[in-house]
Amino acid sequence: MDQLKLAALDQEDLAVLSAHVQDAVISVSDIRFLPREQTAIFVMNRFVWDGKKDRRTGHYERRRAALSVRRAHSLRALGVDPRAKGQVLELLAVTFEPKDEPTGELRLTFAGGGMLALDVECIEVQLADLGAAWGTKNLPSHDLG
Template sequence: MPDVKDLRLAAEDAADLEVISAALQDAVTHVSELAFLPSTRRFACVVNRFRWEGEGKARKQNHERVRAGLHFENVLSARARNISQDKPDGVLNLLAIRFDELNAPSGVVTMVFSGGAEVQLEVEALEAHLSDLGLVWETPNKPAHDLD
């Protein structure tokens, strides 16, 4: 495995968030790892991120995942759709994160998961941070998507 550095990314606009979204594509987490903290206006989650940046052109037998933390500041409200809050061990597979600006700089962040699940965050202004937490492990499984 090549020596890949821990990611530390920040987003303050939709283009920045696209970079974070790409880094988090196919991250997996449990429902219990998602938290809205209204008193601090923060939404946070911990995920197992596939290390896409460590993938080269050569076929590899082993790939890497890393624990990563993602949080959004300035969150006014959070809504979940098709996520069973009563099943904290439920697994969520993150596909993408979007930002729709409504009345600059406010807008809605949508975390899109497989199976039609979503988390929508109403934000006063976009401010997101992604940080790898250092725990890395090998996996023989590489996410693949049927493009049909």
């Protein structure tokens, strides 16, 4: 499969991008907020939902990817300890809550109730795979009860 590169400039684009990063795992040590550049970067291992299970090995795919958010003025952690560098977070969704459009809050919501919230000037998000895929036998699942 080719490497994925997506950009989101509105909520519809963001919903597509969010689907591609659902169940990505992110180490707290791989989160960067660069206030001078008004940029936040999240390096993750994303699950390739649009990939197929390899019949020979029984493996699914994960890929190293970077999610970047531009025009970000602040980053707040709710239920996530930024000092716990070894903590691994499972991303559920990336959403946008408008305030005075086009400004708003971009939210990364994690399993277990954690969230990162960015105050943004507008939606300007990019996702890019960083390298080759590797196999995993673990198919993400969620308790919906």
